[in-house]
Amino acid sequence: MSLIYKTLFEVKLLHEYYCTNADGKTVFDFPLQQDRLNFLFGQFDADKESISTDVEYKFPEELEALYSGYNLKLLPSWHGCKIAVRVNAHTLPDNSLVFEPFTPLPENLNIYILVSKKSALFDNLTN
Numbered sequence: 001m002s003l004i005y006k007t008l009f010e011v012k013l014l015h016e017y018y019c020t021n022a023d024g025k026t027v028f029d030f031p032l033q034q035d036r037l038n039f040l041f042g043q044f045d046a047d048k049e050s051i052s053t054d055v056e057y058k059f060p061e062e063l064e065a066l067y068s069g070y071n072l073k074l075l076p077s078w079h080g081c082k083i084a085v086r087v088n089a090h091t092l093p094d095n096s097l098v099f100e101p102f103t104p105l106p107e108n109l110n111i112y113i114l115v116s117k118k119s120a121l122f123d124n125l126t127n
Contacts, residue, residue, distance in 0.1 A: 003086060004086065004087050004088070004089060004099070005071075005073060005084040005085065005086050005087065006084060006085060006087045006099050007082050007083070007084050008072070008082075008083045008084060008085045009082070009083055010077065010080060010081070010082045010083075011057075011080045011081050011082075011083075011113060012079050012080040013051045013052075013055070013079060013080050013115070014027055014028075014051075014079065015051050015125065016028065017125045018048070018049060018050050018051045018053075018079070019039075019040070019043070021039075021042075021043065021048075025039070027039045027040060027043075040079065044078050050078045050079040051079055051080075052076055052077070052078060052079060052080065052081075053118075053119075054117065054118050054119045054121055054122040054125075055115050055116065055117055055118055055122060056076070056115070056116055056117075056118050057074060057076055057080070057081035057113055057114070057115055058074060058113070058114050058116075059072075059074055059112065059113065059114070060112050060114055063112060067111070069103065070085070070101070070103050070105055070109070071085055071086035071101070071102050071103050072084070072085055072111070073085075073086075074113065081113065083111060083113075085101050085102075085105070086101070086102040086103070087099040087100060087101055087102055088100055088101075088102055
């Protein structure tokens with residue numbers, strides 16, 4: 001039996017320092033969401049550093065066992081992190097494929113993520 005994980009949600013940290021290109025344009029200059037996504041994709045495609053270079057994401061130590069019991073995984077991503085959950089695949093009578101959590105998640109589950117510095121450089125950029 002294979003393990004399947006699906007993204008439950010993604011957190012993006014956008015800091016102007018990391019989201020400014022050579023001509024001074026920033027992701028915040030674009031009013032349309034698609035234009036902001038295109039800007040970020042261009043930055044990613046050009047292999048620009050992201051805030052994830054200087055910060056790390058993790059679950060609080062005291063909640064790791066709880067989240068592990070719900071089969072939650074924290075995955076660093078470019079400019080943030082994703083929370084994935086183990087799922088079971090089910091085929092409906094109309095042949096559409098749907099997924100449900102392997103371990104049911106309570107409706108009132110709060111998922112906390114610690115964001116901490118990896119380097120002192122971050123102190124020079126923000127406070």
